[in-house]
Amino acid sequence: MENNTNTAIVKIHCPDQSGIVARVTDFINLHHGNIISVDQHVDHNENLFSMRVSWDLTDFSMPREEIRPTFQKFLGDPYQMKWTLNFTDEIPRMAIFVSKASHCLYDLLARYQSGEFRVEVPVIIGNHATLEPIAKQFGIDFVHIPITADTKDEQEKKELEILKKYKVDFVVLARYMQVLSQSFINHFPEKVINIHHSFLPAFAGAKPYHAAHKRGVKIIGATSHYVTTDLDAGPIIEQDINRISHRDSVSTLIQKGKDIEKIVLSRAVKAHIERRTLVYKNRTIIFN
Amino acid sequence: MENNTNTAIVKIHCPDQSGIVARVTDFINLHHGNIISVDQHVDHNENLFSMRVSWDLTDFSMPREEIRPTFQKFLGDPYQMKWTLNFTDEIPRMAIFVSKASHCLYDLLARYQSGEFRVEVPVIIGNHATLEPIAKQFGIDFVHIPITADTKDEQEKKELEILKKYKVDFVVLARYMQVLSQSFINHFPEKVINIHHSFLPAFAGAKPYHAAHKRGVKIIGATSHYVTTDLDAGPIIEQDINRISHRDSVSTLIQKGKDIEKIVLSRAVKAHIERRTLVYKNRTIIFN
Amino acid sequence: MENNTNTAIVKIHCPDQSGIVARVTDFINLHHGNIISVDQHVDHNENLFSMRVSWDLTDFSMPREEIRPTFQKFLGDPYQMKWTLNFTDEIPRMAIFVSKASHCLYDLLARYQSGEFRVEVPVIIGNHATLEPIAKQFGIDFVHIPITADTKDEQEKKELEILKKYKVDFVVLARYMQVLSQSFINHFPEKVINIHHSFLPAFAGAKPYHAAHKRGVKIIGATSHYVTTDLDAGPIIEQDINRISHRDSVSTLIQKGKDIEKIVLSRAVKAHIERRTLVYKNRTIIFN
Amino acid sequence: MENNTNTAIVKIHCPDQSGIVARVTDFINLHHGNIISVDQHVDHNENLFSMRVSWDLTDFSMPREEIRPTFQKFLGDPYQMKWTLNFTDEIPRMAIFVSKASHCLYDLLARYQSGEFRVEVPVIIGNHATLEPIAKQFGIDFVHIPITADTKDEQEKKELEILKKYKVDFVVLARYMQVLSQSFINHFPEKVINIHHSFLPAFAGAKPYHAAHKRGVKIIGATSHYVTTDLDAGPIIEQDINRISHRDSVSTLIQKGKDIEKIVLSRAVKAHIERRTLVYKNRTIIFN
Incomplete structure (x- = not known):
C-alpha cells in the first residue's frame, strides 16, 4: 500500500503519556490524510512510547513543506517527541561495502534489480577488487579502496568522500571484512547495517563458524545490526537460524x-528502507 | 500487564473510516483510562477496520456498568461497529473434550495448574473413559459420555446440559475424535477450538499422518481452528510445523x-483466553 | 570431501536382505577404496533397502571402466539391485526453464557463478523473453520458445532438440509457468525439478498464494519436487515454510x-547434483 | 522398530580405518542378527569413526552373555574401539532434580506416564519442596534435600545415596537451580542432562532471559547438554529457538x-534413553 501512492511516514518516540495516539491520528484526519497503517508500542519498563504511522498524501490538505513545522509545534514540542518524517517518493540511496564473499552482494543486487527494494544503489565500495565484475554485471559503479592498518584513516576519508559524491543515505556492509572507525560511524549514525555470521551475542568477532563448530552447537545463525563503535554489539535488527x-x-x-546471512541481511535492509526500524537504548523496535 | 491490574479489553471490527483510532482512544483518555495496548489492522481489500485496545480501569472515571451503553451510543452506533467488551477479572470457564490420546490434555492441565492460563477448567468430557484418571489426578470433574451414530443427538444434548451446569464459556477439543453436530456448534459459535493434526488445508479428515507419510512430505504440521459446520475448514487460529x-x-x-499439536493448541487457547482473536470471513486476526 | 578428490558415488535400492551393507563396503575396501560416506535406510514397511556410498578413487585398484560390470556381477545381480554409479569429475549439465519471474533464476545463477553448485549451465529456455537480459548478464545462452495451446507439441520438440544440442542432463523449472507434456517428461524421468509455491499437497495448481490468503493460513510454504505426469504430485525433494x-x-x-521458493529450489538442486536423491513409490530418500 | 522386539544396540568410536562398517555388520549377519538400523559418521578432521548399529535378537545365535567378550576380542581390540552394548529390554532408571519451576517436570512426567519414554522414574529430588504435590500426583517418590553453601557437600552425599538406593542410571536436571560439584558429576559422567534457558554459548549463567531482553535479540533459545565441571559448557545434545x-x-x-525448554529437554532425554548420543571432544554425535 505504502509504495503504491505517495505516502508520508512518521516515526515517533517519547515519554509515555495519555492521548498521544489520539492526537497524532487526529492531526492526520483533520487534514484529510487517509491513514494506511498505525503501529504503536509502549515499553512500560522504560516508560517509552513509540509509534509509526503512514498516510496517503493524495487528499492531504496541508502543503508538504508545512507538515514538519506544524507537527513539531502541535505534537513534537508538547510531547517531547523525537520524530522523523519521510515520503515514499524520496527514494533512499544505498551504498554496499564488500570484500571477497559474493553471496550477499548478489542477493542484494538481484532484489534491487527486480524492484523488490525501493532504493537506489549508485555505488559499491570494495577493499578488494574481487567483486568488481559483479558490480559491472549489474551496471553499478565500483570503487576499489584497499585498506591496511597504516592507511585506514586516509582511506576511510576517501570512502566518506565517495559516499558524499554519490549522495548516499545509508551503507550496507555485505560481508565487508573491515572494522569501521568511530569517526566513520559518527558520520552515519544508525545508517550502517552489518551482517554478522552468528546469532549474536554468541560468537562475536572473527571466525564464528569455526567457533560454532568447536563448541558443537546444533543451530547456527546470522544477525543483522546497526553498526556502533562497540564491535558486533550494535542494536539488532533481525536474526535467523538454521539447524x-x-x-x-x-x-x-x-x-x-x-543462506541465512542473505535472508537476514535482506530483511534488515528492507525494514530500514521502509522506515520500520527505531533504535533506543541499543535495541530496535521493528514496526509492522 | 493486562493480567496484573483490572483491565478492560475492547475488540472492534467495522467498515474502515477515518478517525476511528482517534475516537476510540479519545474515549478512553477522556475518562482517565490508562491505555495498556492498542493494535489495529485495516484490510484494504475488504475495507475492514479491526482493533483491540486494553486499558487499566484503576483510575477510569466511568462506572463499569455504563461503559457498554456509552460506548455503543458514541462509537458503536456511529461507526457500525461489531464489538465486544471484556474485563480481565472475569475469568472464562473452559471445558475440555477428550477421547483416548492424553498428550494435549496433560499439556493443557499442566499449564492450567501452574497458572499459565488465566482460566477455570471445571469439567472434562470424554467419549471414552480412558483419561478419567488424569482428570482425577488434577482434581477436575470428568464426565463420560459415550457416543455412537445412533445416540449422537441425545448424547450431545447431555453434553450441552453439562456445559450449562458448569457454566462453560468455551470448549477445547483436545484430540476429541467425534464430529460435533451443527446444532451443537450453533450453541458455541467461535467458542469451540479444535486441534487438527496436519497443516490444513493439507490432509483434512481422518488419519492425516498416514496421508502425509504416503505423500512423502518433508514437513508435518498441526492446525488449531474454530470449529464450524464445515469439517476442518473453520477459521485458523494457529499453525506450526516440524521437519x-x-x-x-x-x-x-x-x-x-x-509435540506440535500440544504447542499449537496451547497457543490458540491462550490467544482465545486473552481475547486476542477476531474472526471475519472465515479468517482470524490475532492481535498483539 | 566428495568434491575435493575424485570420488565414486553409488546409489542402491533393492529388497531388504541380510548383509548388503557388509558386502558393498567389503567390495570397496577390497580394492583399496577409501570410503568417504555411507548412508543407508531400510523401509521396513516396504521391505526396501536403500544406500548411498561414496569413496575416494585415488588408491582404488580397479580401472574405472571395470567398476560397473564387476559391481553388477557380484552385487547388482545377486541382490536384485537397482543402482547407479557416478563420478564427481563428471560435471552434470543443467538447463533452466523460466517465464517472467526472476528471483529463482538470479538465485540459481549466483550460486552457479560463485561455485556453490558443481554443475554446468549451458542454456536457459524461456517461454517469454523477459529474462533474456539476466542470461546475458551471466553470459549464458538464452533461447526464447513461446508456447501456446496450439504450438505446444512442436515447441516442446524444439526444447528437446535444444536440450540435446547442449547435452543437458537435467532440467530445473525456475517458476516456469507451462505444464510439460507427458512425452517431454518421459525424456527426462526424475530429471526435471520444479518449484511449486505452496506446501504441497495444500494449494496445488494455479495461484496458491491467493488460495492461501483466502483460507487464512498462518504459514506459507514452497515445495520442490520431481515432475511427473500428475500435476504437482511428483516425489517431493524439499519443502520449507515461513510464518x-x-x-x-x-x-x-x-x-x-x-525467499522460500529460492531456498527450497536451491536445496533440491544441490541434493540432485550431489546425487543424494533416490525416488521410489513417489517418495524420495534424501541421503546425508 | 527397536522398541517392538528385543534389540541390541552398539555404539562405537575409534580411529578411522578401512573396513569397520563391513566387519561390524558381518559380525551381526554371521550370527543371524537382523540389522534394524545402521548410522555411521566419519569426522575427517579428527580422523574419528563413529557408528551406532542395532539388531533384532530374536534369531541371534550367540548367547547374550557371550556378545561382549566376543565383540571385544574380534572387533574392539583390533580397531581400538571404545564401545557400549545395550539391550532395549533393560529399561534405564532416571531421576529428576527440580527446584520450583514446574513446566519441565510436568512435561517429562506426562511423557513418562503416557509411555512416550521407555524409562523408569523411581524418584524426584528437590532442593525446595514446592513440587512435591506434582510428584504425589504422578505417584512418584519425592525427596526434599535443601542445599545451602554450607551444607552442599553433605547434602550432595545424601543425593548420591538416594540415587544409589533407587538404582538410578542417569539424572535429568529439570530447571534445577543448583550447580553440582565436580565430585557429584564424576559419579555420573555423561549421565547428567541439564536444560539451560538460552541458546548457548550466548547467555550462559544466571538470568539469561533478562540478558536476552537487555541485548535486544530477536530470537531466544534453549539448550540441553551433558553436565561437566565447566558451567553451561558441556557437550550440547539439542537446541531450539523461538522468534x-x-x-x-x-x-x-x-x-x-x-515451551522451548520443555521440548528441547524432552528431545535430549529421548535421545539419551534410546542410546543415540555419543560424546567426544566436548561435542555430541546424535545418531539417527
Missing part, C-alpha cells in the same frame, strides 16, 4: 550459513 | 506430531 | 514466498 | 521460553 548436525564440517557450516 | 525425513515411519510421525 | 499473519496481503505473501 | 520481538518483556520471554 545443523554433527555431520557438518566448518566448510558446510560456512555454506549453510550463507 | 521430518524419509526415516520417519507413520508411528514416528504420530510421535513427533504430538 | 505469516493477518497483516499479509496476497502481494506480501507473494513477496515473502519468493 | 520474539520488541513487544516481549522479560516476563513474556520467560513464558515463551518454557
Whole structure:
C-alpha cells in the first residue's frame, strides 16, 4: 500500500503519556490524510512510547513543506517527541561495502534489480577488487579502496568522500571484512547495517563458524545490526537460524550459513528502507 | 500487564473510516483510562477496520456498568461497529473434550495448574473413559459420555446440559475424535477450538499422518481452528510445523506430531483466553 | 570431501536382505577404496533397502571402466539391485526453464557463478523473453520458445532438440509457468525439478498464494519436487515454510514466498547434483 | 522398530580405518542378527569413526552373555574401539532434580506416564519442596534435600545415596537451580542432562532471559547438554529457538521460553534413553 501512492511516514518516540495516539491520528484526519497503517508500542519498563504511522498524501490538505513545522509545534514540542518524517517518493540511496564473499552482494543486487527494494544503489565500495565484475554485471559503479592498518584513516576519508559524491543515505556492509572507525560511524549514525555470521551475542568477532563448530552447537545463525563503535554489539535488527548436525564440517557450516546471512541481511535492509526500524537504548523496535 | 491490574479489553471490527483510532482512544483518555495496548489492522481489500485496545480501569472515571451503553451510543452506533467488551477479572470457564490420546490434555492441565492460563477448567468430557484418571489426578470433574451414530443427538444434548451446569464459556477439543453436530456448534459459535493434526488445508479428515507419510512430505504440521459446520475448514487460529525425513515411519510421525499439536493448541487457547482473536470471513486476526 | 578428490558415488535400492551393507563396503575396501560416506535406510514397511556410498578413487585398484560390470556381477545381480554409479569429475549439465519471474533464476545463477553448485549451465529456455537480459548478464545462452495451446507439441520438440544440442542432463523449472507434456517428461524421468509455491499437497495448481490468503493460513510454504505426469504430485525433494499473519496481503505473501521458493529450489538442486536423491513409490530418500 | 522386539544396540568410536562398517555388520549377519538400523559418521578432521548399529535378537545365535567378550576380542581390540552394548529390554532408571519451576517436570512426567519414554522414574529430588504435590500426583517418590553453601557437600552425599538406593542410571536436571560439584558429576559422567534457558554459548549463567531482553535479540533459545565441571559448557545434545520481538518483556520471554525448554529437554532425554548420543571432544554425535 505504502509504495503504491505517495505516502508520508512518521516515526515517533517519547515519554509515555495519555492521548498521544489520539492526537497524532487526529492531526492526520483533520487534514484529510487517509491513514494506511498505525503501529504503536509502549515499553512500560522504560516508560517509552513509540509509534509509526503512514498516510496517503493524495487528499492531504496541508502543503508538504508545512507538515514538519506544524507537527513539531502541535505534537513534537508538547510531547517531547523525537520524530522523523519521510515520503515514499524520496527514494533512499544505498551504498554496499564488500570484500571477497559474493553471496550477499548478489542477493542484494538481484532484489534491487527486480524492484523488490525501493532504493537506489549508485555505488559499491570494495577493499578488494574481487567483486568488481559483479558490480559491472549489474551496471553499478565500483570503487576499489584497499585498506591496511597504516592507511585506514586516509582511506576511510576517501570512502566518506565517495559516499558524499554519490549522495548516499545509508551503507550496507555485505560481508565487508573491515572494522569501521568511530569517526566513520559518527558520520552515519544508525545508517550502517552489518551482517554478522552468528546469532549474536554468541560468537562475536572473527571466525564464528569455526567457533560454532568447536563448541558443537546444533543451530547456527546470522544477525543483522546497526553498526556502533562497540564491535558486533550494535542494536539488532533481525536474526535467523538454521539447524545443523554433527555431520557438518566448518566448510558446510560456512555454506549453510550463507543462506541465512542473505535472508537476514535482506530483511534488515528492507525494514530500514521502509522506515520500520527505531533504535533506543541499543535495541530496535521493528514496526509492522 | 493486562493480567496484573483490572483491565478492560475492547475488540472492534467495522467498515474502515477515518478517525476511528482517534475516537476510540479519545474515549478512553477522556475518562482517565490508562491505555495498556492498542493494535489495529485495516484490510484494504475488504475495507475492514479491526482493533483491540486494553486499558487499566484503576483510575477510569466511568462506572463499569455504563461503559457498554456509552460506548455503543458514541462509537458503536456511529461507526457500525461489531464489538465486544471484556474485563480481565472475569475469568472464562473452559471445558475440555477428550477421547483416548492424553498428550494435549496433560499439556493443557499442566499449564492450567501452574497458572499459565488465566482460566477455570471445571469439567472434562470424554467419549471414552480412558483419561478419567488424569482428570482425577488434577482434581477436575470428568464426565463420560459415550457416543455412537445412533445416540449422537441425545448424547450431545447431555453434553450441552453439562456445559450449562458448569457454566462453560468455551470448549477445547483436545484430540476429541467425534464430529460435533451443527446444532451443537450453533450453541458455541467461535467458542469451540479444535486441534487438527496436519497443516490444513493439507490432509483434512481422518488419519492425516498416514496421508502425509504416503505423500512423502518433508514437513508435518498441526492446525488449531474454530470449529464450524464445515469439517476442518473453520477459521485458523494457529499453525506450526516440524521437519521430518524419509526415516520417519507413520508411528514416528504420530510421535513427533504430538509435540506440535500440544504447542499449537496451547497457543490458540491462550490467544482465545486473552481475547486476542477476531474472526471475519472465515479468517482470524490475532492481535498483539 | 566428495568434491575435493575424485570420488565414486553409488546409489542402491533393492529388497531388504541380510548383509548388503557388509558386502558393498567389503567390495570397496577390497580394492583399496577409501570410503568417504555411507548412508543407508531400510523401509521396513516396504521391505526396501536403500544406500548411498561414496569413496575416494585415488588408491582404488580397479580401472574405472571395470567398476560397473564387476559391481553388477557380484552385487547388482545377486541382490536384485537397482543402482547407479557416478563420478564427481563428471560435471552434470543443467538447463533452466523460466517465464517472467526472476528471483529463482538470479538465485540459481549466483550460486552457479560463485561455485556453490558443481554443475554446468549451458542454456536457459524461456517461454517469454523477459529474462533474456539476466542470461546475458551471466553470459549464458538464452533461447526464447513461446508456447501456446496450439504450438505446444512442436515447441516442446524444439526444447528437446535444444536440450540435446547442449547435452543437458537435467532440467530445473525456475517458476516456469507451462505444464510439460507427458512425452517431454518421459525424456527426462526424475530429471526435471520444479518449484511449486505452496506446501504441497495444500494449494496445488494455479495461484496458491491467493488460495492461501483466502483460507487464512498462518504459514506459507514452497515445495520442490520431481515432475511427473500428475500435476504437482511428483516425489517431493524439499519443502520449507515461513510464518505469516493477518497483516499479509496476497502481494506480501507473494513477496515473502519468493525467499522460500529460492531456498527450497536451491536445496533440491544441490541434493540432485550431489546425487543424494533416490525416488521410489513417489517418495524420495534424501541421503546425508 | 527397536522398541517392538528385543534389540541390541552398539555404539562405537575409534580411529578411522578401512573396513569397520563391513566387519561390524558381518559380525551381526554371521550370527543371524537382523540389522534394524545402521548410522555411521566419519569426522575427517579428527580422523574419528563413529557408528551406532542395532539388531533384532530374536534369531541371534550367540548367547547374550557371550556378545561382549566376543565383540571385544574380534572387533574392539583390533580397531581400538571404545564401545557400549545395550539391550532395549533393560529399561534405564532416571531421576529428576527440580527446584520450583514446574513446566519441565510436568512435561517429562506426562511423557513418562503416557509411555512416550521407555524409562523408569523411581524418584524426584528437590532442593525446595514446592513440587512435591506434582510428584504425589504422578505417584512418584519425592525427596526434599535443601542445599545451602554450607551444607552442599553433605547434602550432595545424601543425593548420591538416594540415587544409589533407587538404582538410578542417569539424572535429568529439570530447571534445577543448583550447580553440582565436580565430585557429584564424576559419579555420573555423561549421565547428567541439564536444560539451560538460552541458546548457548550466548547467555550462559544466571538470568539469561533478562540478558536476552537487555541485548535486544530477536530470537531466544534453549539448550540441553551433558553436565561437566565447566558451567553451561558441556557437550550440547539439542537446541531450539523461538522468534520474539520488541513487544516481549522479560516476563513474556520467560513464558515463551518454557515451551522451548520443555521440548528441547524432552528431545535430549529421548535421545539419551534410546542410546543415540555419543560424546567426544566436548561435542555430541546424535545418531539417527
